[in-house]
Amino acid sequence: MKPFRKVLIANRGEIAVRVIRACREMGLPTVAVYSEADRAGLHVRQADEAYLLGPAPSRESYLRIDRVLDVAKSSGADAIHPGYGFMAENPAFAAACEQAGVAFIGPRSETIALMGEKTSARRAATEAGLPVVPGTLQPVRGAEEIRREAERIGFPLMLKAAAGGGGKGLRLVKAAAELEGAADRARSEARNAFGDDSLYLEKAITRARHIEIQVLADHHGDAVHLFERECSIQRRHQKIIEESPSPFVTAELRERMGGLAVALVKKIGYRNAGTLEFLVDEARNPYFLEMNTRIQVEHPVTEMVTGEDLVKLQIRIAQGEPLPFRQEALSQRGHAIECRVYAEDPDRGFLPSPGRIVALRVPGGPGIRDDSGIYEGYEVGVQYDSLLSKLVAYGFNRQDAILRMRRALEEYRILGIKTTLPFLDRVLHHPSFEAGDFDTSFVEKVFAESDRDRERPWDVAVAAAAIRAYCDHLQARVTGEVPASMASGWRRQDWRHPEGRF
């Protein structure tokens, strides 16, 4: 075991900040990297050192293996944490780190390759005894081949990018007539996001829950699971609220899914943190979907209920330390919920909403954690993912966590851009969410309908706006009378505002 000297974080936004915080708490110096668009990024401000990678497009900055390794070498960093997204699941990057003698904080490159290609992951899972959703076992490319496979599997089905993740290149196809258009869009998104437009097809499980299992494995053959996360609240096939434990998972199902996860991890010689995603049908049958070979966006809910710091454990494992606990020592205590705050407009189909954050009020108080990558005055660009922050509430039980999350969402205000904050607050108030009665179609089918007819607090809004307009009008009348000293270029000193500012 050899402790790291310095850690480079090959990422940006809230996850880069999260990793920097873990390193600082471990006494490890940090190196941030950034693109020309991110000079003012919070990760640049919080790291001990920061170096420019290149222009704003990811391809010319955060996806440049050579540039990142050059920075590691010149700054003396002997380990790289990839975060999620960008190069976190790029086997070529992990292999380049291995060759350069820099520790990649994650699994081995061949494991990333095995699990990153969705069809080989499905084969590995089947061999380890995991049930999988019926679908293609090989990637498909041509329109003709896609149509043939679709007819074999039957509708409804899901189109997914074979190289993908994060909802990119993902399409639900309900009938044969929609197939061609959906396939074109999925392939184009996949090509732009991953540089590979091959797809795989899978039977769509209706009324499905999306439940995942967190795993940790060390370099000495030991592996444990850290229970489940419920991720069924999604919009556009991307998670927006996660929690642990899942209100749907029974003790038996938890043990079964945990056992399946550890079996796969041990079978493939997995190392470091990872997540196995499952679809669970109404009869509580789990189907393995895919494995994410990295830290997940929603890892904080697991941290809150297990009391373990997953990012620090990732670093310790990469240093060669054995797992500090056995499965029996782990338990879920209480309940944690995460809400993802995105720069999006929920009233306009979750369209991205870039711009400057002109004002910010952040929640606090008992049981609240805000993993954020923003600050007042920060400019949210169009180049990257629109995740601003992850608000996490911990409670003694689910109801306690829901009540705490609501009050924290109501304290949280972001001005200047549209965000998912008020939408999340309304979801947390929905009776089906409160009852734990939802599946992955909840936002689209159940919530959207009731939300369209919601009572809106328009009287308070009109009062606030009208009083402001009235005050502005009175102010304009006062300042509209320009004193001679100002008109001629001189500034009159106001005794109340000696700086001349208001």
Next chain:
Amino acid sequence: MLFDATVDGHAIRVEVRGRDGRYVVTLDGRDLEVDHQETGAHFVSLLIGGKSYEAGLEKRPDGYNVVLAEDVLHVEFRGASRGALAAPRKAAAGPARIVAPMPGRLVRVLVERGQQVEAGAGLVVMEAMKMENELRSPRAGRIAELPVREGQAVETGALLVVVE
């Protein structure tokens, strides 16, 4: 002072009287006594009948976005008695002009000039923030203008399609 406001589809007549943090706001003939306190450049605390509200205010060319705990409302002023806030009223009917809601790239144009489309039909696909978004027609009609082409980068507000 009188305002004609529109919020959440309600056209509403508002009157504001008072000064120094104590105002009476009359909404459609109903009086609200409002204790008003600025709590930052963009925030106000309101006490209405003892109930406490914190509102964020974003200035917009035609009024304000009011950011409340559970909702964001756009309050548009059609005209103030003094004319200071007068803004031209958007036509409700007539041709629909679809503009880019954000900067991005047009990855696909799904229609041609002169084509008939149904309400809800996909017009163009834009890519921004790594997601593709299909912009749909708000009404049925004919594609009258299509000043863009595939692959083109567009800024916020750029005209993409006119449906009439």
